[in-house]
Amino acid sequence: MSGDNKELFHYESFFDHNYPFFSQHSGGGSGDPQGFEAPPLPYGGFTEYLQSSADYGMLSKAFDLSFSTKEEAFGVPALGKEKKLESEDAVIAGVSTNENSSVMAGVGIMSVTANSSPSSSSVEVAGEEDYGACEKDRKMDEEAGEEENDGQKNKNISKQKKKGEKRQREPRFAFMTKSEVDHLEDGYRWRKYGQKAVKNSNYPRSYYRCTTQKCTVKKRVERSHQDPSIVITTYEGQHTHHCPANVRGSSHLLANQSSAMAMPNFRAELFGRQLTQLGLANPSTSSGYGFLQNLATPSQQLQIPNYGALLQDIMPSFVKSSQP
DNA sequence: CGCTTTTGACCTGCGC
């Protein structure tokens, strides 16, 4: 129930927003806002990590988003209302054109902290508790074992089982996309398991689970109540498998991304997919990513060591401007 | 027939 690419909006209106940030970092076309040559581009895209308030301000302008400060940025329901932006958090922004000269743009907000455990370098989300997922985890554990006779009873039992344990939150990655369709195709197969009305919003929130066995990745999709044209997608967890090869788009795209899929780092992958699913990506040289290699600030590199490289894997379109 | 979606019920954590 997706993949119609209705999420496109015409790039001309998008570029009218006059966003210095993108032009500043655009892979091929350096220069001022007007320096980004949208019209002739068959493909194109770029992504960046942001950390400063100024960056958020620019983003909010560029995407007509409702936040202009870090705090507001993390006020988006996607990451939880209590969450405040930490210095380790990062925002990814990207915009790409597809064959139809349409533009897809998005802003990703990634919440990460360094794992305090010295034995692990994994990434996890900081912030508020996610009770719902907590219960879910319990359920999952149970699945291995016994039968149901009384569902209610079972739940209570399992509840006790993990009582007192501090749940380990899966890393979450949320991003906003200008889109007319709610559930954006990302290459994975999802099963919807719930939908809830969101307070103070006319739009419901949908809950999806990856259909692959043993993969516990979840996804929430909702529309911004402030700007209904924006879809907020939140991924939680990491895929334990490769992407099913049935995404719309070319096979070379999938092949190119496969290395990224193998890595336990799905945030950029997902965002990259959002940008590349429209067919804007294809294999290209691995050169020309200079600015990407320096994306992560030292602190970011600490938490997400593979990020820059991953994006390079995923976002070949960054160098499209140098293509014929 | 198997898989997905829908949807009301249920559970949990939090704030008051």
Added chain:
DNA sequence: GCGCAGGTCAAAAGCG
């Protein structure tokens, strides 16, 4: 303790 909001379950319906 109570009510609320978010998250999940699971039966039923829908669909290919």
